[in-house]
Amino acid sequence: MKTIGAAMQQTTLQDLHDALQYLDPNCSRDEWVKVGMGIKNEFGDAGFDAFDSWSAGSERYKPSDVKSAWRSIKAGGGTTIKTVFKMAIDNGLTFEREPISPEEQARLNAEFAQRAKEREAQEAEDEAARQRWHGVVADFSRILVDQFTKPVNSNKYLATKKVASFGLSSFKSAVIVIFRPNFTAETVTGGKEIKQFFADLPDKESRDFSFLHFKRGDLVMPLIDINKALWNIQVINEQGTKLFLKHGRKAGLFHFIGKASSCNILAVCEGYATGASIHMATKWPCAVALDAGNLMAVATELKQKLVDKSFIFCADDDANTKGNPGVSMANDAAAAVGGFVAIPDFSAVVDKAA
Structure with a gap:
């Protein structure tokens, strides 16, 4: 064999x-x-x-x-x-x-080389499309924030989480955002127009576009890079469902709470409510990295500009998930930037419940 x-x-x-x-x-x-x-x-x-x-x-x-x-x-x-x-x-x-002839081996070699060449070309094409989409979504994010949202102090989601709004806005009215396959994004607004959109919506199999339906009051969290450029948004509805704009960049992006110059500590966490809670309790500036898989990219980017900061990763304890990614990825990111990891301790609550 x-x-x-x-x-x-x-x-x-x-x-x-x-x-x-x-x-x-x-x-x-x-x-x-x-x-x-x-x-x-x-x-x-x-x-x-x-x-x-x-x-x-x-x-x-x-x-x-x-x-x-x-x-x-x-x-x-x-x-x-x-x-x-x-x-x-x-x-x-x-x-x-079975043993094959030199001619057949040569044919297989040529076939393999051709597939490798085609694969390389496809990878280059996919990467070019990805980068183009990132630019389209970045421009579209700015339009959505500037034209369709307003600053918000509180809403049902924030009240439920008992946190304040730091740099958030909310949609002024319902809006549908559509992403066409030709690198274009557009909006549908107005009750009559939105109702007509759904009436005319093709079935999923024949649809050549994707869309998201945002409601009035849904929270909008801007996602920036290390140079404070807006690339994408995360939308959080009243139920806590979190959505990103399709085709947009996410790796290395974050939402920043507070001022970096306020102290020598920088907290890094996954979600907004966690970051807002940390900032309200400690006054530390906090980078919201969106998920565990993005902690490393965000931390290494921020460390380049905030060299003297002590990084504290406030990890989500995913104890019921195999490998506990919240803690393990926080540990990896902390090791990369010489930071520390803080893990919530619910033992007292568990003991009380028992």
């Missing part, structure tokens, strides 16, 4: 079909998406039929879901075809190939 590394050097679609026989399409969605990512990474759109055919064996199979997931997967991602074959080998696949 060949090793997985050797087997993957010239992988064919037939090899892929053989491997997929050992994978259960009724697996978790995370594993299902991982299979799609590995296939698209190696074969590009030429691998869709194999992914779709395999997915059709699932009790949950919906052609529209497969197409939607495939479109969302970018070629050249971190999950490769090796992951797919490793999963299959773990389930019993033995990868063996």
Whole structure:
């Protein structure tokens, strides 16, 4: 049996079909998406039929879901075809190939080189589109904040969380934001116009655009970079649901509460309510990094400008989530900038409840 590394050097679609026989399409969605990512990474759109055919064996199979997931997967991602074959080998696949002629080996080599070239071109195209979208969403964010929102002191969400508003605004009226595939964003406002939009809305399968519907009073939190440039917004409704503008940048962005010059400590946390609570209790400036996965990028960016600050990462304790990402990623970010980690202690509350 060949090793997985050797087997993957010239992988064919037939090899892929053989491997997929050992994978259960009724697996978790995370594993299902991982299979799609590995296939698209190696074969590009030429691998869709194999992914779709395999997915059709699932009790949950919906052609529209497969197409939607495939479109969302970018070629050249971190999950490769090796992951797919490793999963299959773990389930019993033995990868063996009969000896082939030098001519056939040359053909396979040429095919593999062509796929690599196409993959590289697709990655460059995807990155260019991503950067273009980032610029479109940044401009659109400024328009939304300037024209459709007003400063807010409090609302139902803030009152529930018992925190004040620091740099937030809210929508003055309901608005629908639409993102077209040709790098354009637009709005629909007015009760009559919004009602007509939903009346004319195509079904999901035939729709070539995405949209978000924001209500009057929904909170708007500006997301900036280290140079204070606005790139995106996070919208928080009364129920606490948090949304970002599609196609917009998020990595390395944050919302800043307070003034950096007010003390030599900088708190870094995930969500707005946590950051506002920290600032109200301590007067420390606080960077709201949005989620655990963004803590490292935000911390390293801020450390470049705030060299003398002591960073304190006020971690979300995700004790019921595998690996506790809130704490583990806070520890990683703290190690990168020489900071400290503070973790909430609910033991007294738990003991009392027990």
